[in-house]
Amino acid sequence: MFLPHMNHLTLEQTFFSQVLPKTVKLFDDMMYELTSQARGLSSQNLEIQTTLRNILQTMVQLLGALTGCVQHICATQESIILENIQSLPSSVLHIIKSTFVHCKNSESVYSGCLHLVSDLLQALFKEAYSLQKQLMELLDMVCMDPLVDDNDDILNMVIVIHSLLDICSVISSMDHAFHANTWKFIIKIMLTTDYFRKHSNCVVFLPTPFCTTLRNFFLSSLILAVLCTNCIFRYTDLPCELQFPQCLLLVVVMDKLPSQPKEVQTLWCTDSQVSETTTRISLLKAVFYSFEQCSGELSLPVHLQGLKSKGKAEVAVTLYQHVCVHLCTFITSFHPSLFAELDAALLNAVLSANMITSLLAMDAWCFLARYGTAELCAHHVTIVAHLIKSCPGECYQLINLSILLKRLFFFMAPPHQLEFIQKFSPKEAENLPLWQHISFQALPPELREQTVHEVTTVGTAECRKWLSRSRTLGELESLNTVLSALLAVCNSAGEALDTGKQTAIIEVVSQLWAFLNIKQVADQPYVQQTFSLLLPLLGFFIQTLDPKLILQAVTLQTSLLKLELPDYVRLAMLDFVSSLGKLFIPEAIQDRILPNLSCMFALLLADRSWLLEQHTLEAFTQFAEGTNHEEIVPQCLSSEETKNKVVSFLEKTGFVDETEAAKVERVKQEKGIFWEPFANVTVEEAKRSSLQPYAKRARQEFPWEEEYRSALHTIAGALEATESLLQKGPAPAWLSMEMEALQERMDKLKRYIHTLG
Secondary structure (H helix, E strand, O other): OOOOOOOHHHHHHHHHHHHHHHHHHHHHHHHHHHHHHHHHOOOOOHHHHHHHHHHHHHHHHHHHHHHHHHHHHHHOOOOEEHHHHOHHHHHHHHHHHHHHHHHHOHHHHHHHHHHHOHHHHHHHHHHHHHHHHHHHHHHHOEEOOOOOOHHHHHHHHHHHHHHHHHHHHHHOOOOHHHHHHHHHHHHHHHHOOOOOOOOHHHHHHOOHHHHHHHHHHOOOHHHHHHHHOOOHHHHHHOOHHHHHHHHHHHHHHHHHHHHOOHHHHHHHHOOEEOOOOOEEOOHHHHHHHHHHOOHHHHHOOOEEOOOOEOOEOOOOEEHHHHHHHHHHHHHHOOOHHHHHHHHHHHHHHHOOOOHHHHHHHHHHHHHHHHHOOHHHHHHHHHHHHHHHHHOOOOOHHHHHHHHHHHHHHOOOOHHHHHHHHHHOOOOOHHHHHHHOOOOHHHOOHHHHHHHHHHHHHHHHHHHHHHHHOOOOHHHHHHHHHHHHHHHHHHHHOHHHOOHHHHHHHHHHHHHHHOOOOHHHHHHOHHHHHHHHHHHHHHHHOHHHOOHHHHHHHHHHHHHHOOOOOOHHHHHHHHHHHHHHHHOOOOHHHHHHHHHHHHHHHHHHHOOOOHHHHHHHHHHHHHHHHHOOOHHHHHHHOOOHHHHHHHHHHHOOOOOOOOOHHHHHHHHHHHHHHHHOOOOOOOHHHHHOOOOOOOOOOOOOOOOOHHHHHHHHHHHHHHHHHHHHHHHHOOOOOHHHHHHHHHHHHHHHHHHHHHHHO
């Protein structure tokens, strides 16, 4: 065939980009005609036989013409830049794949009449085979255009590799030698000095199956190093849809690394300075970071091929399971000289603002605690304990460390637990910040009884100290730590918490509750935390509490629920209310407690916080199943929306029908939203924790202030007069109703004041 002598870019713009799309359409139309007409093929139907053979002959000629186009480009003396001939590879590869698919399916397409066209099908396959070989020769000659943006070059090459990978999946069962040669060519392109070493970040643009299959083609540590060296520190530039395949690729590298020499492992597992401005992070840090970027795949969740085990069928696993299993396997082969790097990477991930990344690191750390020596586990527990004690204030890092300490403590050997008790004695109040995070179930019976006694003794003594002093808000931080430690005792001590210790805790909790008032709980974060710790303690002892104290607790919470309080405070209220399901409320206070209970559940069920909504549905179900006061259950369902919500929860059906496409789009949007709250918290910011009491503000003068004071003075005087009359004799029957009406007016005024201010 003849092509005009012009440069590649002009040829692309005037010929390839105009003719090749039409050529592809023509070929697809012929392929459709073949498939449709083949059903009627028979030795008797000469007309269809002739038509099909003519179409196949035309296809063979078309493939020959494309081969001529490719040969023409290869024969020119001009440098071959992919951007300048981009229509040619994509069109050719589309036609090659379509041809191979047709040949592969020929037995089913032509049924028992394959012999009538087999000669032309063989010719078609050979022509497609020759065309692909010629195209691979052309691609082998491609060079990069320094004037073209790197990302455009990368995208063009990735499109080519995608198509070649598709062809591999088609020919894998047709021609093993051809399949292997195509794979070798793909790897050769990626290892080309002029291309891949400068543009290795294109690896992460490749499809997910490639990342797994590539494992079988890592033939040496040299290939491994050349192939992925730059991939690790290019993650920051990736769009979100490419972060998942990059994560899988890093896992593949992690799987391969244990078989490499120590020098190669060291290169991959340590940070290194590539240039003055670029630092290459270690493989472990890269895995955690890349995993962190896959929030969408974790939320959906995406499922991957699982590991086979003897006697068990292979099951699909989530991305979390996939990474966790491979990470733990990698840890088992870690070279001892790199343990410091392992510790640093795990700790860095535990302190991540991303919860799922932190949990992955904790799971890996717990595996290390079980897999390693008892001494190593004890050493790690001690390090984490010191880190917790050194935390300057409330922050998510402290929460993550406390969860890790609680989990690791279960893996400590009893002798090392005894050493821990001696080193961080619960007899000392300064160590209660640690003991509030430890489950006493992790201790053997003797040590459990000892530590429960010591924490309870010190904790109740500290509470009495606070009660006997000036009781300032600034001292609440230490008191809250004490209450948290006592709550840990109640939740995990079991039989070690005897009646005497229970009585001591109830006494101090009851006295502390008496100092709470609605204004302080509404305004002061430290008081809110105290309130949220006292509630579960009251709930734990609900069966033995004084009914008057229960009434006070319910009344205060009913008023507070009408205000805007943090979710953690509302969750504490919810736990307390659900604990009342176990209690038969005395008749003397039923009329004052039951209406408040139904009001609280109604308010909580109507809350718009998804977290609170889920917990409320669980708590309400538990309460409804256990309560002796069934009559209030319908009263809690204050609207049709609430009723439908509860019914959907009980029937385990979703509140909203969501298509898969809508779910994917929602997950994409959530990714950005979830990261907003996690700004870096500095030491100074932690010291200025949001739990600090609010500073006193300068007094503000309001108009009509004297009139307000006079009116309130009159109300207080009327109440004192009523109280005096009640002491002298019985009240008339109407007094109770009138007081309730006044109470409603007071509540209405308080709500109005709240909306104004």
